[in-house]
Amino acid sequence: MSKPFKTIEYTCDLCIVGGGLAGTIAALSAARNGIKVVLIQDRPMLGGNCSSEIRMWVRGAKGKYNRETGILAEFEEENIYRNPTLAPTLWDSVLFGKVKENKNITLLLNASCLDAERDGNTIKNVTAWQLTTYTWHKVSAKYFADCSGDSILAPLTNAKHRIGREANDEYNETIGPKVADHKTMGMSLLLQARETDHPVKFTPPEWANVYKTDEEFAIIPYLETEHSGFREHTIETSGTNLWWMELGGEGPAILNTEETRDELMKVAFGIWDHIKNYGDHNSENWELEWIGFLPGKRESVRYVGEYVLTENDILDGGNFEDVVAYGGWPLDDHNPKGFLAKNKETDLSIMRLPPSPYGIPYRSLYSANIKNLFFAGRNISATHAAISSTRVMATCALLGQAVGTAAALCVNENTQSTSLEKNGVEKLQQTLLNDGVFLPGVVRKIPTITTLAKVNLPKEQQEILFNGIERPRNLVQENRITLELQDSIQFEYQDATNVNELRIQFDLDYLRKSVSPNWKMQVFAQKLHTGRDFVPMKVAKTIVREFEVYADGELIYKTDNNYYSLVKIPINKRLTSLTVKFLKTWGAEQVNLFSCDLF
Numbered sequence: 001m002s003k004p005f006k007t008i009e010y011t012c013d014l015c016i017v018g019g020g021l022a023g024t025i026a027a028l029s030a031a032r033n034g035i036k037v038v039l040i041q042d043r044p045m046l047g048g049n050c051s052s053e054i055r056m057w058v059r060g061a062k063g064k065y066n067r068e069t070g071i072l073a074e075f076e077e078e079n080i081y082r083n084p085t086l087a088p089t090l091w092d093s094v095l096f097g098k099v100k101e102n103k104n105i106t107l108l109l110n111a112s113c114l115d116a117e118r119d120g121n122t123i124k125n126v127t128a129w130q131l132t133t134y135t136w137h138k139v140s141a142k143y144f145a146d147c148s149g150d151s152i153l154a155p156l157t158n159a160k161h162r163i164g165r166e167a168n169d170e171y172n173e174t175i176g177p178k179v180a181d182h183k184t185m186g187m188s189l190l191l192q193a194r195e196t197d198h199p200v201k202f203t204p205p206e207w208a209n210v211y212k213t214d215e216e217f218a219i220i221p222y223l224e225t226e227h228s229g230f231r232e233h234t235i236e237t238s239g240t241n242l243w244w245m246e247l248g249g250e251g252p253a254i255l256n257t258e259e260t261r262d263e264l265m266k267v268a269f270g271i272w273d274h275i276k277n278y279g280d281h282n283s284e285n286w287e288l289e290w291i292g293f294l295p296g297k298r299e300s301v302r303y304v305g306e307y308v309l310t311e312n313d314i315l316d317g318g319n320f321e322d323v324v325a326y327g328g329w330p331l332d333d334h335n336p337k338g339f340l341a342k343n344k345e346t347d348l349s350i351m352r353l354p355p356s357p358y359g360i361p362y363r364s365l366y367s368a369n370i371k372n373l374f375f376a377g378r379n380i381s382a383t384h385a386a387i388s389s390t391r392v393m394a395t396c397a398l399l400g401q402a403v404g405t406a407a408a409l410c411v412n413e414n415t416q417s418t419s420l421e422k423n424g425v426e427k428l429q430q431t432l433l434n435d436g437v438f439l440p441g442v443v444r445k446i447p448t449i450t451t452l453a454k455v456n457l458p459k460e461q462q463e464i465l466f467n468g469i470e471r472p473r474n475l476v477q478e479n480r481i482t483l484e485l486q487d488s489i490q491f492e493y494q495d496a497t498n499v500n501e502l503r504i505q506f507d508l509d510y511l512r513k514s515v516s517p518n519w520k521m522q523v524f525a526q527k528l529h530t531g532r533d534f535v536p537m538k539v540a541k542t543i544v545r546e547f548e549v550y551a552d553g554e555l556i557y558k559t560d561n562n563y564y565s566l567v568k569i570p571i572n573k574r575l576t577s578l579t580v581k582f583l584k585t586w587g588a589e590q591v592n593l594f595s596c597d598l599f
Contacts, residue, residue: 007127007136010106012036014407015126015141017113020048021058021393022377022400023147024095025071029404029435031104035411037404038139039105040128042112043294046095048149048377050393050526052088054296055190057241058524060394061328062356065472065510070437072397073508073565074098076525077539080515081563084536086527108137113148116156122372123157143407143418145374147400150254151301159370160304163253165384173311175333175350175385185388186249186338187257187295189264190242191272193235193286195531200287202276209270212278217271220244221335221344224352233275235286237531238520245271246298249336253300261295267339268292298334298378298391305381306419307363314386315352318359319441322425324406324432325398326440328356333388354389357440362425365403366418374418376403394524398437405431433468434503436566443468449499450597453491457481470505470594480507483591488581491598499571499578501599502549502557507592508565509540514587539563541587550579560584571598 014030016023019041027039049056058076060068067073075094083090099107111128118124125140146153154161164182168174177183211217218231232240245267248260272288275281309318311331318326331352341347364381367373375381376399378391390399406428410418420428433444446466455462461481472478483489509515512522517535521527525537539545543565549557552575563586571578578598582591 010139013411015139016145018148019046022396025400026404029401030408031102033408045092049296058393068394080537151379171310183336184253185298185334186246187297188246189292192290204273209266211274246338309382309386311385314354317355320361322362323359324362324402325360326357327395329392371417374403376400456490490579502569505594507542509542514541539586546584548581551575
């Protein structure tokens with residue numbers, strides 16, 4: 001019998017399964033480094049837990065000057081510029097647009113990976129079913145990256161993996177049970193509310209849970225926590241997102257998703273009913289405008305790579321020679337009971353503050369037994385305790401950029417495995433640094449063509465501009481130089497020299513005071529609840545909006561509407577001088593630069 005549905009076949013360099021932040025950024029980083037990518041996503045939009053379908057805030061490393069950059073910063077800056085009121089579906093469009101404009105990426109949305117074919121310890125192809133078109137898509141690739149969160153390629157390829165919590169003596173950890181189990185952190189449904197100028201009534205569905213008093217749900221047993229022991233449910237612009245409405249950690253992490261969703265719906269509507277109709281929550285004018293139907297997951301299946309990142313690695317600062325990403329979120333281990341955890345003796349969740357930032361090694365991002373399989377996101381090679389920190393989305397975004405860049409390096413260098421020699425890891429690190437990613441303990445090497453030029457800056461400013469460190473570490477004014485508006489930087493050569501690219505790292509305002517007065521929006525340009533105090537986002541005033549580039553006195557580039565902190569401008573000319581003139585910022589009276597160099 002012939003098959004009733006057609007199959008479309010693809011051949012590419014890298015096939016990525018999963019289009020959350022990790023997978024989306026992996027695709028872009030790989031494609032921008034010159035290789036062909038197929039990105040398979042089982043939802044109608046990209047973004048995963050931060051998409052309009054789930055609406056979890058992007059969070060990452062703690063600390064004033066530790067915010068994640070690279071492609072993630074590009075996404076945020078695009079979102080601030082195009083979507084100042086932070087509409088969730090417009091955020092979806094930012095990610096969609098970035099992927100679709102790149103001709104090296106083939107995007108398959110609404111496509112679920114269901115099968116894989118191996119040749120020994122190498123994956124040959126994967127097959128996905130696209131629900132909207134009733135079509136099979138079969139993708140053959142040199143390398144594969146599982147960024148699905150649930151690690152779908154693990155059971156399909158027999159890649160080594162783990163589920164649940166290790167016994168705490170296996171890796172000498174303090175977080176975890178005495179006896180290993182299959183329990184995980186749970187999943188949450190979020191709700192979104194808006195403050196109006198008039199009273200709004202709420203009538204819950206008959207099947208919603210009923211919580212008449214705080215005592216019925218509000219105690220949350222946390223050890224060593226920056227949270228209070230109270231399930232906070234004050235709704236305001238910079239208030240809680242009710243993350244603690246969490247279930248599903250005690251049963252099979254994936255198989256129980258639908259059942260868990262049903263229970264979470266009862267909880268979420270019940271909590272909103274409590275906020276509106278029981279006690280005094282100052283919520284008379286608030287209306288419920290959205291509730292999620294897809295749970296956001298914290299943990300399910302983790303791969304086993306060449307190296308397993310542990311709690312102790314994180315607490316020791318992650319000082320790895322092959323560091324390619326970093327974290328800095330607390331070791332935040334939610335009790336598997338989630339919302340049902342109430343006993344202070346037996347149901348403890350644990351939060352410990354690690355050094356921030358701490359390094360994450362490349363060896364935790366590829367499979368121990370499948371030689372062409374990468375992974376990035378909440379499924380990397382790490383213990384349950386370590387994942388409690390690395391699982392947050394800004395960290396996952398960095399992991400995705402590392403994996404996409406590594407895959408491109410492997411293809412371009414024609415290697416046969418995801419593992420790299422020392423010089424390959426160094427090249428990977430420098431590529432990431434040049435693409436705007438900060439790596440703790442690794443300094444960006446200034447291109448030789450820059451160091452050979454005579455530069456019209458005082459020696460002290462040149463030393464700062466070319467020190468390879470592109471953010472503050474202790475004080476906001478560190479590692480940057482300040483110029484006046486209308487000032488220029490000029491590179492001069494004794495002989496004509498080939499210049500391919502100009503790279504500039506502007507100040508993105510690490511303190512974030514100029515982007516928003518709402519403090520949650522300062523952390524990342526997303527919101528959930530909208531109070532009447534919400535102020536639309538603004539492009540960081542420290543970013544240079546208008547500048548010009550001259551080659552041997554000829555104007556070759558001009559923009560009056562730049563809103564990115566990292567800019568790369570193709571030059572591709574043989575010249576004796578190149579001048580960059582800084583004309584206007586988005587509000588700052590001076591120009592702050594972390595770097596300005598030539599390739």
